Amino acid sequence: MDLEHYEIENLDERTFRFFSIGSKGKFEMRVKFSYVWQNTYNLGFGVLDPVTEALDDLIELKNGDSQKILATVANTVLLFLEQFPLVRVYARGSTRSRTRLYQMGINKILPLLNDYTVTGYKVKSGRYEHADRHGQWGEIELGVEYDAFLIYKEQMYIL
Amino acid sequence: MSVIEINKIKVKRAAGPIVRPVNENEFFEKKAEEARRFLELNPPPDHLFKKK
Numbered sequence: 001m002d003l004e005h006y007e008i009e010n011l012d013e014r015t016f017r018f019f020s021i022g023s024k025g026k027f028e029m030r031v032k033f034s035y036v037w038q039n040t041y042n043l044g045f046g047v048l049d050p051v052t053e054a055l056d057d058l059i060e061l062k063n064g065d066s067q068k069i070l071a072t073v074a075n076t077v078l079l080f081l082e083q084f085p086l087v088r089v090y091a092r093g094s095t096r097s098r099t100r101l102y103q104m105g106i107n108k109i110l111p112l113l114n115d116y117t118v119t120g121y122k123v124k125s126g127r128y129e130h131a132d133r134h135g136q137w138g139e140i141e142l143g144v145e146y147d148a149f150l151i152y153k154e155q156m157y158i159l
Numbered sequence: 160m161s162v163i164e165i166n167k168i169k170v171k172r173a174a175g176p177i178v179r180p181v182n183e184n185e186f187f188e189k190k191a192e193e194a195r196r197f198l199e200l201n202p203p204p205d206h207l208f209k210k211k
Contacts, residue, residue, distance in 0.1 A: 009173035017173060030180065034191035042194035044187040046180075053178055055186040075168045088208075090194050119207050121197075137203040150203055 003071035003109065013083065014041075016076045022063030029069065030055060031076045036090060040150070041080070043091040045073055057094040070105035077151055081116070085153045092148040099147060106149060107142055117154050120146030 006018040016031045028048040033041040046055035063069075077089050093099030106118055120140040135147060180186065 008168070008170045010170050011173050011177060016170070017177075028178070030183075032187045034187050034194075036191050036194045037198060040194075040198065042187075042191045044190040046186055048178065048180055053180055054182045055180045057186075057190075079168055079170055090198065092194065092197065117207075119203060121201055121203075135201065137201070137207060139207070148197060148201075150207075152208070 003074075004068050005071040005075050006068060008072060008076060008079065010079075014080070016079070018072050020047075020061060020063050020065055020069055022061070022065040024061060024063045027061055027063065029072075031073060033080050033089065039086065040088045040090050041084075043073070043077060043089050057098075066101065067105075070101065071109070074105055074109055078116075081151070081153050088150050088152040090148065090150055100145070102149065103146055106140065110140070110142070113151075115154055117152055119150045120144070121148040123147040 006020070008016050008018050010016050014033045018029050018031075020027045020029055027050070030044075030046055030048060032044045034044055036042045046057045047059045047061060048054075049056050049059070077091070080089060081087070091102055093102050103120075110118065118140045119137055121135050121137050122144060123135040123146070137150070140146065140149070
């Protein structure tokens with residue numbers, strides 16, 4: 001993927017880190033893929049608070065590089081799926097606005113993801129806070145708002 | 160420092176001191192549990208994965 005992104009380091013086979021560098025300084029980011037169920041891993045993403053040394057996914061850095069961060073997180077997903085091509089990755093933002101940000105990022109890279117399938121959980125209007133049982137999964141379409149995403153490599157499902 | 164390239168994405172093995180976040184396990188497991196709950200309540204239909 002050719003979008004501008006940060007250099008990625010792997011800490012173990014399921015954990016990655018990179019550094020956001022912008023107007024507010026340098027911040028360490030962590031991405032970890034945790035097993036959820038049925039061959040599916042959750043994309044966990046947080047900022048390492050430099051003071052408390054704790055991960056936080058509600059910090060608004062406003063470091064001026066959100067698109068670059070998003071592209072880097074997307075790259076970790078592609079890396080993970082290259083290493084483990086038989087799994088699916090589940091992604092959902094920690095807030096509605098974060099999920100929208102994910103969606104913007106996915107929309108941007110969707111044309112580049114020829115080898116991958118992205119499906120989304122579509123919420124019925126106004127139901128986000130109580131999204132459970134009020135929506136449906138389907139292949140992602142531009143212009144539709146989704147609440148969660150599943151990304152996986154296509155070739156594994158050719159039967 | 161080793162650098163490998165996967166699908167044209169470069170990744171290197173982290174070097175130097177690595178901070179272990181004080182809440183690392185709790186943080187990621189909480190996220191995984193939320194995902195687990197969501198997927199249990201809203202399982203994606205099998206046809207999404209089999210129709211290719």
